[in-house]
Amino acid sequence: MEYTPPPLFNRGPTPLVRLFLCALVSLGLLIADARYQYLDNIRQAVSVVVYPLQRLAGTPGAIFDRIGDFFVTQARLREDNARLAEQNLKNAVQLRQFEALTAENAHLRDLLAARQRIAAGTTAAEVLYTGRDPFTRRVIIDKGLQADLKAGQPVIDELGVIGQVTRVYPWLSEVTLITDKEQVVPVQNLRNGLRAVLGGTGNDGELELKFIPLNADFKPGDRLITSGIDGVYPPGLPVGEVTNVERNAAYLFARIACKPVAGVASHAQVLVVNWENKIPERPPQAEKSAGGKKRRGS
């Protein structure tokens, strides 16, 4: 005859066993996410559950802003209006010139049988909040799959590039700012056309030109624009400005500190650029010579 204890004090597996199981699941998720990026579907499913909470959490701030907007003083409105009218006038003149130049440029490119530049469409979005993860520089914007955003699209404000869409949820997207440590933007120097790669440092308002030889012609005050050769950022968008150049013969590369042009840390409205560059296929022999160990996806 077998006796089993009555299930009065049955508490299931011991905490240690449960911890082991949980740790195993978490580690599995971590590795699958960090190493193989398998989990986008699960992430999106969970995001549907979390989304209402995220919106709810943003509501008090939004209401406060709206009330603040309502009680804006008339003096400030008039001031704003005058300033904007003046700005508009200035812009209008430049716009006329720009239109003329665009037409001329297209015509010249036609004559030279060069590839036409593609005009980029934009989607306006609003920054909901800055990412709370202290290890990265990210913001969350209020457009996602519903607005046809895709991972990889550049994000700009009225002054220049602020970052790139890195993860798209059904109603939200995550934008990695150019100041993030792992974010790079291919740029060129507006003054002399030198190409370079601009990377973030992980600190707000600090960028760094990477792998620039000591003798390269960069000076403080140089303006950096996107070069467009990556096929991700449309060419000609302002990105940053060189603030300090440090040439030390002890190092292989010059240390060139830059600061972003756009309000990377402080912004409410942004534009997501919808720009698909159809680059012709790489010639096969170039692929072969550049291949070998490391082949990077486009």
Place this chain on the structure above:
Amino acid sequence: MLQSETRPQTILLPVKPVFIILTLVAALLINLLPWSGWLLAIKPDFVALVLLCWCVQQPRRVGFTSAMLLGLAMDVADGSLFGQHALAYSMLAFAALVLHRRVLGFTVKDQILHVIPLLLANDLIILLIRKFAGADFPGVSYFAGSFIAGALWPAIFYLLKLPQVPKTDPDHV
């Protein structure tokens, strides 16, 4: 006052599961508020705090399942690595389940000395995971939130216990 909460032990009413869920969701909501600037830098992790409190007070109702679910929700909301909060919170739940009898034996003030190391360990796990994934150490202020959470512990502990304290009726024996 702190003394009287633990020493003459009153028999508490059973906790309502709805109350537990509501408080955990509220903590998640507070974490999701659009914090920014220095407030974000010193923001305590309210989910970890409330979770720890429930694990200590009601170890049979709140434990690993809640910890995992809340962790995954935090990971998605933060856009951090999938599973980092889940792992950290399950470690926290484990520590709380093992230590809850000991912690409850102390006054609420002395419990803070248990809570702060546990929350720091929680931070440390996340830091280690991110270090392995190649991130930089964000600065000492990263740990500040746990000390502030420790300061909030008595209030949270008392608030979560409040609905279970029976209303004493002097006319009724």
